[in-house]
Amino acid sequence: MAKTYFTEDHEWLRVEGGVATVGITDYAQEQLGDLVFVELPEIGRKLAKGDTAVVVESVKAASDVYAPVDGEITEANASLSADPSLVNSAATGDGWLWKMKLANENQLDSLMDEAAYKAHIG
Amino acid sequence: MTGDDTRHLPLEDLHQVAGARFGAFAGWSMPLTYPPGVMKEHLHSRDHAGLFDISHMKLFEVAGPGAIALLNRACPLDTGALQISQSKYTFFLNEAAGIIDDLIVTRLGDDRFMVVANAGNAVEDEKHLRDLSADFDAKVEPLDRVFLAIQGPDAWAALARAGIETGSLLFMHGVEPRQNWFMSRSGYTGEDGFEIGLPERDARDLVARLLEDERVQWIGLAARDSLRLEAGLCLHGQDLTPEIDPASAGLMWAIPKDIRASGHFIGADALRSIIERGPSQKRVGLKADGRQPVRAGAALIDADGNPAGHVTSGGFGPSAGHPVAMGYVNTALAKPGTKLFADVRGAKIPVDVASLPFTTHRYRKG
Numbered sequence: 393m394a395k396t397y398f399t400e401d402h403e404w405l406r407v408e409g410g411v412a413t414v415g416i417t418d419y420a421q422e423q424l425g426d427l428v429f430v431e432l433p434e435i436g437r438k439l440a441k442g443d444t445a446v447v448v449e450s451v452k453a454a455s456d457v458y459a460p461v462d463g464e465i466t467e468a469n470a471s472l473s474a475d476p477s478l479v480n481s482a483a484t485g486d487g488w489l490w491k492m493k494l495a496n497e498n499q500l501d502s503l504m505d506e507a508a509y510k511a512h513i514g
Numbered sequence: 515m516t517g518d519d520t521r522h523l524p525l526e527d528l529h530q531v532a533g534a535r536f537g538a539f540a541g542w543s544m545p546l547t548y549p550p551g552v553m554k555e556h557l558h559s560r561d562h563a564g565l566f567d568i569s570h571m572k573l574f575e576v577a578g579p580g581a582i583a584l585l586n587r588a589c590p591l592d593t594g595a596l597q598i599s600q601s602k603y604t605f606f607l608n609e610a611a612g613i614i615d616d617l618i619v620t621r622l623g624d625d626r627f628m629v630v631a632n633a634g635n636a637v638e639d640e641k642h643l644r645d646l647s648a649d650f651d652a653k654v655e656p657l658d659r660v661f662l663a664i665q666g667p668d669a670w671a672a673l674a675r676a677g678i679e680t681g682s683l684l685f686m687h688g689v690e691p692r693q694n695w696f697m698s699r700s701g702y703t704g705e706d707g708f709e710i711g712l713p714e715r716d717a718r719d720l721v722a723r724l725l726e727d728e729r730v731q732w733i734g735l736a737a738r739d740s741l742r743l744e745a746g747l748c749l750h751g752q753d754l755t756p757e758i759d760p761a762s763a764g765l766m767w768a769i770p771k772d773i774r775a776s777g778h779f780i781g782a783d784a785l786r787s788i789i790e791r792g793p794s795q796k797r798v799g800l801k802a803d804g805r806q807p808v809r810a811g812a813a814l815i816d817a818d819g820n821p822a823g824h825v826t827s828g829g830f831g832p833s834a835g836h837p838v839a840m841g842y843v844n845t846a847l848a849k850p851g852t853k854l855f856a857d858v859r860g861a862k863i864p865v866d867v868a869s870l871p872f873t874t875h876r877y878r879k880g
Contacts (some may be wrong), residue, residue, distance in 0.1 A: 403558070425547055427552050429805045429807060430832040450830075451552045451556075451736060451830045452552065452736045452807075
């Protein structure tokens, strides 16, 4: 059964079988505005929590999306190359950014659940 | 500038009601986007009419028997040759011919002129003009106005429906249609449009009438930037600075030939020697190959890896449908079609030198 976690940096992770699918929240995509480009990560790249995993570019600015936990990239959402606006229209669905194999599942304990995240964004 | 000094637009409440997202620009809290978002706002301005609150910009009235002489000194302009109601794009230059600010001067009467200056430079501009005015019989008066722009192919019709006739006013002309109003056919989008300075109470009336028209929508600063960049128009502080002269910026069209040769404006000698030896860099358009934007500050290199210049403005052009940018490159590389690379976070993004603008200007010239 998949479980969804949230970070203070407005990312979500859906974890199933030691692999997390990661994206940005609806709140984050609203703040960024219309996305025009997503710089996707290389498969196999090892990330430590806090490393820049993806750069999302809106009309106006480029913003880093950080790895919420340690792990290795197993997949990047290739459909964003053709249609970066999926992140705006379906931030928590088809607009996912990457998948990563978790290096340390204990790190999930420090993340928020949906109720805590909702309180966080007020 | 600390948060406490942030200035607020007189119509801020209207932007809040309209759902604006605010951000800081040049010391002001400005509406960056409204609920439709930058992409739709941008396209709406090209297709219909965008309404912009640009009250952060400053209007100065310069008047007196010495007004022409003052402006001839402050700007590389043949001020006395302006017809009444004619506007000219010009600059304040420093002694090195660097651009202190770019502005628009409109002749209102025999010895009365309107100067519209940028928000970020308003304080410095006022001091500069006032210091100069000590030597001339002219007064410099900053005006307390709301300043609105309405831009796009439906702008004139929307104004007409709101009771403002614009019929005979042509591009780069300005008039005073009512007490304490200043209206010019001008803008910062490449579209036909108007800029109107007026008292707050009148502005609230006008905005209410304009927004009853479905062709008119509030447009934020984010789309204002993408619109002007597609139109190849410079932003002072990025594309123009006190270290950049009009020849390097490709703006010599704004300086009449005889003024170049014999004008007594500040920076005249420096500009003449720059023209004589030729500028070492020139402002150009830059078109990226793919979808990845190149942005201000990115270094440019040539095909052999040598430094070629840098990007001063960059983003995505919603009407162009691709990333758009401008910057400065070594004069030898300024020809459209020249292949360069932009360094974006360590990756080399291919960019072509492109002619400006990226979208055709649609001004009403006659």
